[in-house]
Amino acid sequence: xxxxxxxxxxxxxxxxxxxxxxxxxxxxxxxxxxxxDDFDAAYAVADxxxxxxxxxPQQFRKQIIEAYALLLSIGLSPExxxxxxxSHVPTHAQLAWILNCYTQFGEMSxxxxxxxxxxxxxxxxxxxxxxxxxxxxxxxxxxxxxxxPVGADQKQxxxxxxxxxxxxNGMYGNVFTIPEPYIPKAGARIMSLQDPAKxxxxxxxxxxxxxxxxDKPETIMKKMRSAVTDxxxxxxxxxxxxxxxxxxxxxxxxxxxxxxxxxxxxxxxxGYGDFKTAVGEAVVEELRPIRxxxxxxxxxxxxxxxxxxxxxxxxxxxxxxxxDKTMKKIGYVLK
Ligand code: TRP
Numbered sequence: 578x579x580x581x582x583x584x585x586x587x588x589x590x591x592x593x594x595x596x597x598x599x600x601x602x603x604x605x606x607x608x609x610x611x612x613x614d615d616f617d618a619a620y621a622v623a624d625x626x627x628x629x630x631x632x633x634p635q636q637f638r639k640q641i642i643e644a645y646a647l648l649l650s651i652g653l654s655p656e657x658x659x660x661x662x663x664s665h666v667p668t669h670a671q672l673a674w675i676l677n678c679y680t681q682f683g684e685m686s687x688x689x690x691x692x693x694x695x696x697x698x699x700x701x702x703x704x705x706x707x708x709x710x711x712x713x714x715x716x717x718x719x720x721x722x723x724x725x726p727v728g729a730d731q732k733q734x735x736x737x738x739x740x741x742x743x744x745x746n747g748m749y750g751n752v753f754t755i756p757e758p759y760i761p762k763a764g765a766r767i768m769s770l771q772d773p774a775k776x777x778x779x780x781x782x783x784x785x786x787x788x789x790x791x792d793k794p795e796t797i798m799k800k801m802r803s804a805v806t807d808x809x810x811x812x813x814x815x816x817x818x819x820x821x822x823x824x825x826x827x828x829x830x831x832x833x834x835x836x837x838x839x840x841x842x843x844x845x846x847x848g849y850g851d852f853k854t855a856v857g858e859a860v861v862e863e864l865r866p867i868r869x870x871x872x873x874x875x876x877x878x879x880x881x882x883x884x885x886x887x888x889x890x891x892x893x894x895x896x897x898x899x900x901d902k903t904m905k906k907i908g909y910v911l912k
Contacts, residue, residue, distance in 0.1 A: 587616040587759060588722035590623035590663065590713075593637070593644035599788040599860060600767030600777030602651070602867075603831040606790075608726060608761045610652045618658040619720045619892065620648055625663045625670065626713070629706040630698055643871075646881055647790065650870035659895070661888035663716065668896040672715035673708070675903060676741055680711050684740065688733060714738035717756050719896035724759035732758060749906040753899070765827035770804040773820035791868050794861045801825075801857035812844035812852050822849070825856050832859035 589609060591597065597606065612618055622644040627637070645662055653660050663669050685691070688710055695702045705712075710733075717725055717738050727735050735758050742753035769775040771786035781787055785803050792800070805821040814837040816823045826840050829852075835843070844852050874881055901911055 584615065584617045585723040586619070586721055586754070587612055587724045587726065588619045588621075588717055588720050588756075589726045590621040590626070590716055591644060591648075592623045592627045593640040594627055594632075595640065595779050596643070596789045596791050597647070598767075598777050598779050599790065599828065599864070601779075602790050602864075603765065603767055603828065605726060605728060606648075606651050607831075609648075612726070612759075613654060613657045616724070618653075619722070619895075620653055620658055620660050621666075621716065621892070622648065622662045623713075623716070626709060629703065629709050630694070631701060642878070642881065643875070645885060646871055646874040647867075649874055649881075649884065650867045652870075655884055655888060659720075659888055659891050660884070661892040662885055665885060665889035666892045666896060668719055668893065668900045669712065669715050672719055672896075672900050672903065673712040675907070676711045676715055676718075676745075677708055679745055680708075680714075680737075680741055684737065685710065688737070690730065690733070710734040710737045711741070714741045718742055718753045719899045720892075721754040721899060722756045723754055725756050726759040726761065745903075752903055752906055765831060767828060767831075768820065768824040770800060770821075770824070773805060773824045788860060788864075790864060791871060792864070793868075794865070797861050797864070798854075798857040801853050801860065804853060806849050806853075810848055812847065812849070813841055822852075825852065829856045829859055832856075832863040 589605075591601075591606075609618070609620055622641055624637075624641045624644075627640075632640075641662060641664075645660070648660050649655070685707060691707055691709070694706055698706070713731075713734050714737060717735075718741075725735055725738075735756065739755050742755050746752055746755075767777045769777050769781060769783075769786040770788070771781075771783050775781075775786075777787045779787055779789065785800050788797055788800055804825060806825070807819050807821060809819065812822060812826070813819060814823050814826050826837055829840055830836060844855075905911060
């Protein structure tokens with residue numbers, strides 16, 4: 578946090594829109610935890626972003642709490658990092674409004690996610706959906722983040738955050754740190770268990786295609802057993818010819834730390850049945866502590882509330898400095 582000034586800053590957020598998958602965990606969240614020691618980290622539940630599509634109130638409330646509990650359950654430490662809920666920190670919406678006035682309609686119209694979502698939510702193409710990347714820029718710039726771990730789908734949004742920041746700095750002097758994407762050293766892109774040409778996704782209609790981070794061991798084993806492979810019956814890494822098996826090898830590798838070569842050796846002469854059981858068991862062990870932590874946190878809502886409040890207080894204090902600086906530059910009279 579603040580007193581470890583030399584560390585670079587990193588920030589990322591997840592939307593509270595359903596339990597993340599094993600793919601989200603191995604590809605992103607697991608890294609968040611690993612980054613805690615080397616960076617000043619801020620992690621948030623992006624609940625303001627989530628209402629760009631309609632949310633059912635009762636469900637939404639539950640998902641926000643669960644998302645926060647899940648961040649703690651993967652081992653993020655409120656002592657090392659700032660872990661908070663976006664809507665608890667008013668500076669996000671405030672800076673987003675300001676940055677809206679420094680962002681051009683034309684550049685936002687090029688955002689591919691907006692174009693895609695306008696198609697998939699044709700009955701609700703709201704202005705928030707359009708200006709969503711500006712809110713994301715505010716999230717990042719408020720904390721002067723040097724790095725932002727993002728997946729491919731968020732690259733363009735990070736790019737616009739950089740553009741907005743550079744433009745603002747160009748007009749007013751150095752106000753914002755220009756954020757860079759953080760590309761993790763390890764961590765694979767985990768694909769659907771049913772169609773390894775597609776990314777594993779929690780919104781897939783076929784629930785056998787993904788493992789949720791909170792799936793029970795029996796469910797994990799069952800889904801793993803029904804994972805698509807091929808007819809060669811040999812555990813060998815070849816993403817082109819054997820995408821299903823290669824995906825399982827990636828999963829196994831992420832959970833055990835073994836490399837592909839070692840996995841091939843260990844399973845030489847064995848069939849897919851044995852391999853799938855091993856991968857399933859490795860996933861069960863990887864997710865077990867997370868599920869157990871989650872159950873513990875969810876049982877103590879008072880403690881969760883308290884931790885949320887602490888996180889929000891720190892985040893507010895830090896981000897307020899950037900907001901004040903920004904407003905002063907523009908000419909606002911600070912109270
Ligand atoms: N838009 C991101 C997503 O849907 C979530 C997000 C919101 C985010 N604000 C952010 C990610 C800031 C990184 C940095 O995944």
